Amino acid sequence: MASTFYSGEPESPIVKTDIPGPKAQEHITKLDTVFDTRSLNMLADYTKSFGNYIVDPDGNALLDVYAQIASIPIGYNNPALVKAAQSPDMVNAIINRPALGNFPSHDWDQVLETGVLKVAPKGLNQVFTAMAGSDANETAYKAAFMWRRQKERGGPAVEFTKEELESSMNNQAPGASELSILSFKTGFHGRLFGSLSTTRSKPIHKLDIPAFDWPQATFPQLKYPLEEHVEENAKAEADSLAEVEHLIKNWHLPPAAVIVEPIQSEGGDNHASPAFFRGLRELTKKYDVLLIVDEVQTGVGATGKFWAHDHWDLPTPPDMVTFSKKAQTAGYYFGNPELRPNKPYRQFNTWMGDPARALLFRAIIDEVERLNLVENTAKVGDYLYGKIEALAKKYPNDFQNLRGKGQGTFIAFDSPKRDQFLAKAKKFGVNIGGSGATAVRLRPMLIFEKQHADILVEAMEKIVTSW
């Protein structure tokens, strides 16, 4: 059965050829002469893709639960987004791209307030817009360093010293601060030089790239099913928090901030409990270190809440929350006015985001609200989790460490033959992604429904019974 939200979706997957088929292969061969195609997963025809289905030039239509690495929010060729893309506002934003920090448009306040700020996490009412997840995190880091040094200096009114001004130009202290960002092992925060220094996912992401000597704490390695490992897991979380505390107190470059993903998404779908995150908030408060929650992959509804950290019941909000992917634009939220640096042009760049993408996010938010898609994702996620739980009982070796209960459709499990699993999925009409070394990660769109869950589960059973 096709989408009940929009008409036009296939009833079920269509697999006509191997993937890539002959037509796709022709395009790939041409493309490879000018563009690296070695990481190519599937060549797509987006003019023919619709809703939850990605279509390729050979006419294959796969149920897409990878969704452009978790970044398509409400389906391919969504009619509401077509309308937004054709609007005069969008045309204007595409062709008259401003340098937002210098020359914002007269309606930029409105675009922000009726869009990106309408869904701002509780307690955070300001936004710095960026281009993608990496620079969203890096600008948040910059804000943290400037905030921390300003505190150490004695407040916003204290001028920089001559020595700071001069040494900064030589990349030396005290002008260049000797501070750090603390991140977690197996975490992922981007691939530019600052964000990559906090990324600890896989060597292939990091090899040969110079890095800052910043600290990393062990992320709790929870055992599944959770209810059978309550004590062990609580100890793993306590140990992790103790390590964080130790690093905050002792690392030779003191952390200005701790960054954490609600669910480590590239690193293998590693979860921790709300209590762990509350503990992290307490610790960072205690030592006056900022807490940055990286919601680049978890944000915008996929976990059954608009922001994954809404699950935690924090006593005080995070200091900054970064976003990208399903938001189709990027940046970070903050609340504390001290996170605006003391002078202009300290946190600045030419474009500072893209109004066209901000308009698109606004249209996405409107549609998510109109159709209650966060609630939909919570409900369908529970249904899907139950079905996979049953599969895991039947095929315990093929579906290990099922996780993501109560986290919407943000569900994963380990497969001993993960890469084969993902490759075979296409033969059975489903596009699925992996994370970490052994995880199969499910990242459906917010318009994923029970009937899609049924198709997915059926395909997954076919995969594991086919070998």
Place this chain on the structure above:
Amino acid sequence: MASTFYSGEPESPIVKTDIPGPKAQEHITKLDTVFDTRSLNMLADYTKSFGNYIVDPDGNALLDVYAQIASIPIGYNNPALVKAAQSPDMVNAIINRPALGNFPSHDWDQVLETGVLKVAPKGLNQVFTAMAGSDANETAYKAAFMWRRQKERGGPAVEFTKEELESSMNNQAPGASELSILSFKTGFHGRLFGSLSTTRSKPIHKLDIPAFDWPQATFPQLKYPLEEHVEENAKAEADSLAEVEHLIKNWHLPPAAVIVEPIQSEGGDNHASPAFFRGLRELTKKYDVLLIVDEVQTGVGATGKFWAHDHWDLPTPPDMVTFSKKAQTAGYYFGNPELRPNKPYRQFNTWMGDPARALLFRAIIDEVERLNLVENTAKVGDYLYGKIEALAKKYPNDFQNLRGKGQGTFIAFDSPKRDQFLAKAKKFGVNIGGSGATAVRLRPMLIFEKQHADILVEAMEKIVTSW
């Protein structure tokens, strides 16, 4: 007189109120509650701006020779771009944003070949697409580090050692390389952590942000007029090259690449001769260090050539050329297949650019070719330079160190009262930007014509006679 390329432009500037006027001020006050407005230069109404004129909510229409920090190529609300923005391709690209490295569209090869690659610098036939100038440079740096370490390791087939794999995860050598990027003093290459380590423009750009201990060479400080300082200037360039050679041979973190702007644009419009850049190409070749030319601000026609380094008559092309701003998309060009890392997923991120912006660049290129706008810019630039040269004779104190002869409209001069000069310009109907400490930088669009030059020169004379 209005644009001869497109109808709809004002005949001349219109200044009705102070800037910001009452309506703009109302928007600014609102915007400031959620978005830092301290670097705001002028609030604009882009729905009413056209061609070379930026219009604000109070009805002021300024001749814009700053052009969103040199990033508007062919005018506000350009009719050809309106058409491109309304095309089904564009709508598709906006709403179905792919993870380009994994799921490129069937026509991505065509989009590249009929667009961004059509204007690829001589000798460079491949492209890595990015989002903005900073990440264009940083991904180029990453390519340089991977290339260099691969060479040291003994080629693409040599596997990483266990020690490399493990140490990379701890941000330590040998996995994290102890290499550097050499840049020039007063250069600007972006504001993320890697690019900021190569940026040497102003302390305000760098203060408090941790930086890599990378080397910087003195950029030649040419004296003007050039013809009166031939020997001194030649010596300054020779000294700079000697310093580069010394740093390449001796810096404790060996440079994998040298990055240079054809004209240091944020750092004060500092020029060097083609001979200097040929020398730099020879030196980098001699020591097997890559040469990255940062054409983020100089690229796409403003200097009277499509790429500013086309002025140099290089014996061999640069290894990489980065672009952004007027291209409205970003990335780096390269030719050497060895600059594709030896394994997939080493140079990768979710979006890897934005097809919507690539389509826009294609439309810009078509229009630049159709109207011969590079030639136009060369011609108008010569005309404008002559007029300012005459002004500088008349007001030698107010127009010092005029530079950019034969470089299209990429013209600058020093003003002892620079900030006042820029502020006053608005009163006389012109929007102008500065660079460095004392430079007035002119960055007209490619559709800037003689009649606009006359308006600009008249306004500049009014400014300096008004105090």
